Amino acid sequence: MNIEIIVHKARSLKRALQQVEMQVDFAYDDKRGFLSNCPSNLGTCLRASVHLKMPKLVRCQEILNSICDRHNLQLRGVNGEHTESAEAVYDVSNKRRLGLTEYQAVYEMYNGVEELIKTEQQLEEK
Known part of the structure; x- marks a missing residue:
């Protein structure tokens, strides 16, 4: 693309x-x-x-997705949306932001993160 076209578009x-x-x-x-x-x-x-490190749980996508869906969680790579995980570390956040209070959003996320941690620990024991 030549400079005249770029200037015209700008x-x-x-x-x-x-x-x-x-x-x-x-x-x-x-x-x-x-x-x-x-x-x-x-x-x-x-x-x-x-940020959670979940090396065992990420190998069980069905379980991971089920927990995230149940608690309205969103997984991202460590560098934000549309990025890959680094060494099984994920950014876990609340998906719902509309129609609930800040307390409800954090409480819902807390419960989901707690379940993710417990499930990861159970998988490590196997």
Whole structure:
């Protein structure tokens, strides 16, 4: 792609964004700049997470998925969404953020993490 096409596209994008700004009020703070939120964090905006090492449990995907589904947990790689695990360490977080309080979100996650740990320990004993 040559530079003229890139410049033309950038100018078009700038004009489009200026049109949007004329129609929509964005949250802005003089000290912090534009305030935004990832749509997946709407609601309490609370994403609590822990890193767990689960070398045995990750080999039992059916059990792992069942626990996560039951407790509304989300697994990510240690470097965030859409990343791989490093040495069977996963970022475990609450999936639900809308329609419940911060306490409920953390409590639900706590129960799920507790079950993941207990299941990992049971698998280690075998």
